[in-house]
Amino acid sequence: MDFQFLIELTINGALTGLMYSLVALGIVLIYKSSGVPNLAQGAMVMIAAYLVWIFAGLLGTPILVALFMALVGMFLFGMLTERFLLRKMVGQPIIMVVMLTLGLESLLRGIGPGLLGAAPKSLDLGLDMMPIIIGDVFINREYLVGGLIGAAMVGLSLLFFRTRLGTKLRAVSDNHISSWSVGISVERAVAISWGLAGISAVAAGAMWGSVQGVDWTLTALLFPAVAVVILGGLDSIYGVLIAGLIVGILGSVIPGYVDPLVGGGTRDVVTSLIILLTIMFRPHGIFGREDIERV
Amino acid sequence: MLTSSNTAVPLRDTAQPLLELSNVEVVYDRVFLAIKGVSLKIEQGQMIALLGSNGAGKSTTLKSISGLLAPERGLVTRGNLWFKGQDMLPLTPPKRVAAGLVHVLEGRRIFEHLTPEDNLLAAFPLRGSRQRYQELREQVFTYFPRLKERARTKSGYLSGGEQQMLAIGRALMTEPDLIMLDEPSLGLSPLLVQEIFEIIRKINEEQGMSVLLVEQNATAALAVVDYAYLLENGHVVMSGEAAVLRENPDVQEFYLGGAGKVDYLNVKHYRRRKRWLA
Numbered sequence A: 001m002d003f004q005f006l007i008e009l010t011i012n013g014a015l016t017g018l019m020y021s022l023v024a025l026g027i028v029l030i031y032k033s034s035g036v037p038n039l040a041q042g043a044m045v046m047i048a049a050y051l052v053w054i055f056a057g058l059l060g061t062p063i064l065v066a067l068f069m070a071l072v073g074m075f076l077f078g079m080l081t082e083r084f085l086l087r088k089m090v091g092q093p094i095i096m097v098v099m100l101t102l103g104l105e106s107l108l109r110g111i112g113p114g115l116l117g118a119a120p121k122s123l124d125l126g127l128d129m130m131p132i133i134i135g136d137v138f139i140n141r142e143y144l145v146g147g148l149i150g151a152a153m154v155g156l157s158l159l160f161f162r163t164r165l166g167t168k169l170r171a172v173s174d175n176h177i178s179s180w181s182v183g184i185s186v187e188r189a190v191a192i193s194w195g196l197a198g199i200s201a202v203a204a205g206a207m208w209g210s211v212q213g214v215d216w217t218l219t220a221l222l223f224p225a226v227a228v229v230i231l232g233g234l235d236s237i238y239g240v241l242i243a244g245l246i247v248g249i250l251g252s253v254i255p256g257y258v259d260p261l262v263g264g265g266t267r268d269v270v271t272s273l274i275i276l277l278t279i280m281f282r283p284h285g286i287f288g289r290e291d292i293e294r295v
Numbered sequence B: 001m002l003t004s005s006n007t008a009v010p011l012r013d014t015a016q017p018l019l020e021l022s023n024v025e026v027v028y029d030r031v032f033l034a035i036k037g038v039s040l041k042i043e044q045g046q047m048i049a050l051l052g053s054n055g056a057g058k059s060t061t062l063k064s065i066s067g068l069l070a071p072e073r074g075l076v077t078r079g080n081l082w083f084k085g086q087d088m089l090p091l092t093p094p095k096r097v098a099a100g101l102v103h104v105l106e107g108r109r110i111f112e113h114l115t116p117e118d119n120l121l122a123a124f125p126l127r128g129s130r131q132r133y134q135e136l137r138e139q140v141f142t143y144f145p146r147l148k149e150r151a152r153t154k155s156g157y158l159s160g161g162e163q164q165m166l167a168i169g170r171a172l173m174t175e176p177d178l179i180m181l182d183e184p185s186l187g188l189s190p191l192l193v194q195e196i197f198e199i200i201r202k203i204n205e206e207q208g209m210s211v212l213l214v215e216q217n218a219t220a221a222l223a224v225v226d227y228a229y230l231l232e233n234g235h236v237v238m239s240g241e242a243a244v245l246r247e248n249p250d251v252q253e254f255y256l257g258g259a260g261k262v263d264y265l266n267v268k269h270y271r272r273r274k275r276w277l278a
């Protein structure tokens, strides 16, 4: 067997996986502070990518400025989503909240292409496209940058949750009533977490938009991202990193060998199996917190 | 020195009390009347108890003060609530904490997945200085040395007593003028209850912090407080100096387990007397 081929699949899979982590991070940020699984994160990534494209591609703003404007825009978008949609759902069964995020997902998926045309837009971040060649192994440079950004964002999030504000957000995810009782504004905390998810959507949208073009198919990133958060644990930032790597590597190596035999489509099967097997055998994921039982 | 609750007409004269409830009524789910016109007041630096049996409305009274009724679909439908002369009813719970009152909930409810240290940090105001945070944390560790030893374990794994200490310590991080404790003795050994009550008393004396202690355990509570109110069925049926209440036969009989078993006749006698007192 060709060992080089395996290494190449593994490295590029790992980088793709870190880029999944970037999408998954938004889901965990929200879940960690409010307990809401946000199924609209894929669409938020798409909207963020459109924003970057509008600023950089359409209006011709320098890319760093465009990214910054998109960050501000998506932070506000996240906060407003919480303020006008989620806050109305306080006290409703969680299944209704999940349905709401699903509704938001379809709405956004329709709006972006509806307003800007369905044809994919190409997003140029000004990155060098030449693959990096180490020995005989080809590494995709965009994926390398995306993967590094993914890892950096995870690191930043880990640091953030150790600050005073981050600690308050963790407290809110632990217990809303107790948080209120010691003066933490639960609504504000949840709004901030949506804003942060908006920011992470910009990082994901820019990288994925650069890799595969900006159109509605970006929303399909929700699927591997869900696999990542389920495997890693819905509330574990650390899990996002490790599970991203696992989902990415398995989703690259297995199809690399099996696709030529069966004619393609293995990656989705692998992703689905990861979701199903995790839920069956380790419902809290690898790092997810379990409920504390004291006897 | 026994005063009936209804004669205590809201007075806003000379020195105003720190906290004053007048005629507060709370309804749950729009239909269930849980407290039916409760009036009480706490002076600056005073430590008082609110006693009563299961379902009397003690927790409801505290929630009306801290504003934590809303998540349980409860509403103050009548009455007034002043804290430092300010109307508290329109304020959200975090605003009331900022105003200086804090509620330690029944059944502890610490942040289980956070370490004790992070529990304390979470309760400290966002804008407070780092130095103040460290001072307060040290103070909490001085009152509850056991928390310091376990500062880095997940709080959910602390013992019941340690969790109660953490819940109190966490509340102290908000630098309250009034701390309200809902049944801190729940599920703890008598020795530990005594220890915790003594610490609370110490905090009250050293810091001049006012305390409102809700208890079913009247014996332990009356041993540490200055003044107490007795709540029955959503009404204040009796109030007075702790020393006086301890000697009161009705209180002894029904709250201190003094005069043997309770029979029907005694209940009747008590009811009659209660009505007269109220």
Ligand SMILES: Nc1ncnc2c1ncn2[C@@H]1O[C@H](COP(=O)(O)OP(=O)(O)OP(=O)(O)O)[C@@H](O)[C@H]1O
Pocket (backbone or CB within 6 Å): B028, B029, B032, B034, B052, B053, B054, B055, B056, B057, B058, B059, B060, B061, B072, B073, B074, B106, B216
């Ligand atoms: N969320 C709620 N919804 C409806 N009714 C409630 C609610 N909370 C309390 N009640 C009712 O209000 C009354 C007073 O309850 P409360 O919890 O204040 O009593 P308590 O004196 O604290 O009792 P305990 O000593 O058992 O804690 C009870 O009859 C209770 O059933």
Ligand SMILES: [Mg+2]
Pocket (backbone or CB within 6 Å): B058, B059, B060, B106, B182
């Ligand atoms: Mg109670």
